[in-house]
Amino acid sequence: MRVLVIGGGGREHAIVHACARQGHAVLCTPGNPGIAELARILDSAQDADALAELAVREAVDLVVVGPEAYLAAGVVDACTARGVPAFGPTQAASRLEGDKGWSKAFMLRHGVPTAQHVTFNDLEGALAHLDSQFTPIVIKDATLRAGKGVTIAGSLTEAAAALRDIFSVADNKSAACAVVEDFMTGQEVSVLALTDGSAFALTPPSQDHKTIYAGDTGPMTGGMGVVCPFPLSESDLTYIRERIIAPTLAGMRAEGMPFQGVLYAGLMLTPDGPKVVEFNARFGDPEAEAVLPLLQSDLAQHCLDAVRGELDPQTVEFSDEASAVIVLAAPGYPGDPVRGVPVGLPSTAENEIIYHAGTREVGGELQSSGGRVLAITAVAPTLNTALARAYALADRVDFAGAQLRRDIGGRIGARAVEDV
Template sequence: MNILIVGSGGREHALAWKINQSPLVDEVWSAPGNPGMHEIGPCFDVSPTDQDAVEKLVLQLEPDLIVVGPEQPLAEGLADRLRARGFDVFGPSAAAAQIEASKGFSKDLMAKYDIPTARYKRVTDVAAAKAFLDTLSAPYVLKADGLAAGKGVVIAETREEADAEVEDMLSGKYGDASKELVIEEFMTGEEASVFALTDGENVVLLPAAQDHKRVGEGDTGPNTGGMGAYAPAPVVTSELMDDVRERIVLPTLKGLVSENAKFQGVLYVGLMMTPEGPKVVEYNCRFGDPECQVLMMGLEGDIVPLLLACATGGMSQRDFDQLQPEGGFKPAATVVLATNGYPGSYAKGSVIEGIVTANQLKDVMVFHAGTDVLEDGSLVAIGGRVLNVTATGTTLDAAFAQAYSGVNAIEWPEGFCRTDIGWRVRKS
C-alpha cells in the first residue's frame, strides 16, 4: 500500500513513523509534511485546507489510504470530498466532525442521548451568558463554540473574570469561533483522554492517555495545545474503561448515526474522572496532539489494518477486535519543547541542534511539530510547539526518564519545556 498523510505537525509525524513500520506499506507520502516526515517519505507542498490542491494531489498519487490528521480540513469536508472520488479515508465526514467543530452541537448530542457531561448553556449575547453564570459557582468554564486552535477554552476563577471573558469572547476574541459560547458547570476530578478507533459502529479503544494543557509547572498558567502526555493513564482502570465504552463511546457513535453523521476515524473523548464517574469534557474528531505521539510509540503491533478497517467499514465487531495491534502497549511519555513566549507571542527562526543525538538514545524518538530547514541545512523553529521528545520504557518512570534524556540532548536555548510531565504518577 501507499498511504498519504494530510498534515504537518507532531501528530502527523508520529502517524507517518508508525505507519511506515507496517509490512503492508510501500511508501508514506505527506502533504505538506515537515522535516521529520521528509525523512520517511516524499512531502508535497500542499496546504491541508486547500481542498482543490489536496484533491488534485490525491488524483495524481492515487493512494490506497488517506489519513487526515488535523481537525480543520475534516470540519470543512475534506474526507467527504475524497470519499466522493472513490478513495478510502481515515477521518470523519463534515457532519460527524461537528462533534469538535461545534461545542454546542456536541453538548446537545450528549444531552439528547444521555451521555454524562457537565450542565451547560449555549449563549450568543452577554445578558444570557451572565444570567446563566448566576446559576453557577466559581470557577466558570467558557468555551468558544467553534474551532480556535486549541485555545478557545477559558477557566475563569472569579465571576469578574468570567464576565470580562464573556464580553471579550462574544465581541470576537476568537473571531467567528466565539460568536457563540458554551458555558459549563465546572467539574472536579482528574482528566484523561480515551481514543476510539471506529468505522462508525464497531470500536477498538486505545489505552487512556493524560495530557498537560497548562504551560507552567504544576499545571499553572494559560492553556496550550498540550505540553506533554503519557500513556497508559492509571486513573482510567480497566473497569472504568469498560464504563467509558458502554456509557459514553457507544452511545455517542449510535447518536451520531441517528443524526446522519456516522463517524469513521478516531473519536477523541476528553474525560473528567469525577466522583460520580467519568464525564465528557469535550470530543475531538482526530487524534490528540501530543497524545497521538505516545500512543504511536507505545503500540507494538501494526496499526495499518485497523486504520484501513475504520476507513472502509463493513466488518463485524469480532473481526474488528482481531485487528488490535499485536504485542500490547509499552508505557510511553512525550515532552513538548516550545519556543520561549508560547502560548503568547514568540520569535521564529532560532536554530535547533542535537536531534540526531537524541534519536540515537534507546527508545527515544523526536517528532517534529513546528520546524523548517534553511538552505544551509540548519533546522529552525517556526512554531510555538516545536518538538515532541517521546520515549518508551518498561515502566512509566522509565519512559519519563528516557524522554527527559532526549530533551537534555537537544541544544536549543530559545526553547523551553515543563520538567514535571507526569507529575501525578511519577515516583522519581
Template sequence: MRVLVIGGGGREHAIAHACARHGHEVLCTPGNPGIAAHARIIDSPQDASTLARLAQQEGADLVIVGPEAYLAAGVVDECAALGIPAFGPTRAASRLEGDKAWSKAFMHRHGIPTAAHHAFSDLQTALDHAATLTPPIVVKDAGLKAGKGVTIAHTPEQAQDALRDIFTQPGAQAVTEDFMTGQEVTILALCSGTRYALTPPSQDHKTIHEGDTGPMTGGMGVICPFPLEPGVLDVIRRDIIEPTLRGMTAEGLPYTGVLYAGLMLTPTGPKVVEFNARFGDPEAETVLPLLTSDLAQHALDATRGQLDPTHVTFSEDASATIILAAPGYPAEPHKDIPITLPDPGPHGIIHHAGTRTQNGQLLSSGGRVLAITATAPTLNAALGRAYALADQTDFPGAQLRRDIGRRIGAHPDPT
C-alpha cells in the same frame, strides 16, 4: 499501500512514522522536516478539493487526515466523491468537535454524562448568566480553537472577560460549564460506524506551567498508559463510547475515524469534558509508538466498514512525551530559533511539531516545536528517557514542564 497523510505537525509525524514502520509508502502535505525522514513531502495548496485531487493524482490507496480544520473543511467528503478511502469523519460528523454547543446538545440527547452547561450566541445574555454562577466557571469558545479556547475563570468577572474575548469574532458562540473535579484522561477510539477499538488511556497536561498553572496550551506532555481503576474502562465503553457511536449513526452521521474522548474521572463517574474528531496532539505522539499492529491497514479497514478490533494491538510498554515549546508560547512564540537534535536512540523519537529548515539549519517555526517521546517497560523509565532526550536537545529558551506524570505519582527514573 501508498498513504497520503494530511497535516504538518507532531501528530502527523507520529501517524507517518506508524505507517512507514509497517512498510507503507508515505506521502505527506504540507509535512515538516521530521516527517521527511519517513515520507515524501509534497508542496500543495491546502484546500479540501485540491487535496482530494492530489490524492487521486498520486494514486493514494488511503488518505489519513490529521488536523481538525481539514475535517471541518470537508477533505473526507471530497475524497469520497473521487472514490478515495479517507480515514476521518465527514464534515457533518466532525461537528462533534467543531461545534461545542451542538456537541453538548448531542450528549444531552443521548444521555452521555458531561458537565451541566449553557450555550450562548448573544454576548449580553452570556454575561448576565455568568454573573449568576459560582466560580470556578468553565468558559469555552464553541468553535475550533486547537485546544486553546478554554478558560477556567475563578471569578464571574474573569468569566465575563473570557466571554467578551470570544464574542469579538463575528458569529461566535460560547459555552459555559460547571467545573468538574478529578483526574483527566484521554481515550482514543479507532471507529467504523458502531465498531471501534480503543487505544490505551493517556493523560495530557494542558497548562504551560508546572503544577497545572498558567494559560491553556495545546498540550505540554503526555503519559501512557494512565492507570485506570478496575472496571472504569468498562464504564467508559458502556456509558460514553458506545452511546456516542450509536447516537451518531442514529442521527444519520455514522462515524469513521478517530474519536477523541477527553474525560474527567469525577467522584460520580467518568464524564465527557470534550470530544475531538481526530487523534489528539500530543496524545498521538505518545500512543502511536506503542501500536504494534498496522495503523494504515486498520484505517483502510475502517473506511470499508471492516475494522476488526481484535487485530488492533499495543505493546505492554509505557511511553511519555515531553513538549519543548518556544519562548513566548502560548501568547507570542518566538520563531527561527536554531535547534540541534540529539540521537534519540532505539527507544526514542523526536516528533517535529513546529520546525522548518533554512540552509541546512533546523529552526523553530511554531509554538509547540518538538514532542520528545520515549518508551520503556515502566512509566518512570519512559519519563527518564524522555527528559534525558529533552535535556540533550539544544533549543535556547525552550519551555518545558518538569512535572509530567506527577499527578499519579510518577517520577523520571534517571537510569
C-alpha cells in the same frame, strides 16, 4: 500501500512514523523536516478539493487526515466523492468537535454524561448568566481554537473577560458561540477510539497536561506532555466503553452522520464517574505521539478497514510498555511564539523519538516555526523509566529559551527516575 497523510505537526509525524515502520510508502502534505526523513513531501494547496485531487494524481490507496481544521473543511468528503478511501469523519460528523455547543446538546440527547452547561450566541446573555454562577467555572469557545479556547476562571471577572475574548476574536460575529459549564473535579484522561462507525478499538488511556506551567497553572496550550498508559480501573474502562463511546457512535448513526475515524474522548474522572469534558474528531496532539509508538499492529490497515466498515477490534494490538512525551515549546507560547530560533537535535537511542511539531529548515538549519516545536517521546517497560529517558533526551536538545514542564506524570505519582 501508498498512504497520503495530510498535516504537518507532531501528530502527523507520529502517524507517518507508524505507517512507515510497517513498510508502507508514505506521502505527506504539507509535512515538516522530521516527516521528510520518512515520507515524500508533496507541495499542494491545502483546500479540500486540491487535496483530494492530489490523492487521485498520486494514486494513493488511503488518505489519513490529521488536523481537525481539514476535517471541518470537508477533506474526507472530497476524497470520498472521488473514490479515494479517506480515514476520518465527514464534515458533518466532525461537528462533534467543531461545534461545542452542538456537541453538548448531542450529549444531552443521547444520555452521554457531561458537565452541566449553558450555550450562548450573544455576549450580553452570557454575561448576565454569570451573575448566578459560582467559581471556578469553565468558559469555552464553541468553535475550533486549536485546543486553546478554554478558560478555567477562578473569578467572575476572569470569566467575563474570557467571554468578551470569545465574542471579540470570532471571524464571523454572528456565528460566535460560548459554552459556560460547571467546573468538574477529578483526574483528566484521554481515551481514543479507532472506529468504523459501529465497531471500535480503544487505545491505551493517556493523560495530557494542558497548561503552560507546572502545577497546572498558566494559560491553556495544545498540550505540554503526555503519560501513557493512565491507570484506569476496569470498572471505569467498562463504563467509558458502554456509557460514553458506544452511545456516542450509536447517536451519530441515528442522526444520519456515522462517525468513522478517531473518536477522542477527553474525560474527567469525577466522584460521580467518568464524564465527557469534550469530544475531538481525530488523534490528539500530543496524545498521538504517546499512543502510536505503542501500537504493534498496522495503523494503515486499521484505517483502511475502518473506511470500509470492516474494522476488527481484535486485530488492534498495543504494547504493554509505557510511553512519555515532553513537549518543547517556543519562547512566548501560547501567546505569540518566537519563530526562527535555531534547534539542534541530539542523537536518539532505540525507543526514543523526536517528533517535529513546529519546525522548518532554512539554509540547512533547523529552526522553530510555531508554538509547540518538538514532542520528545520515550518508550520503556515502566512509566518512570520512560519519563526519565524522555526528560534526559529533551535536556540534550539545543533550543534557546525552550519552555517545558518538569512535572509531567506528577498527577498520578509518576516521576522521572531510572528503575533499579
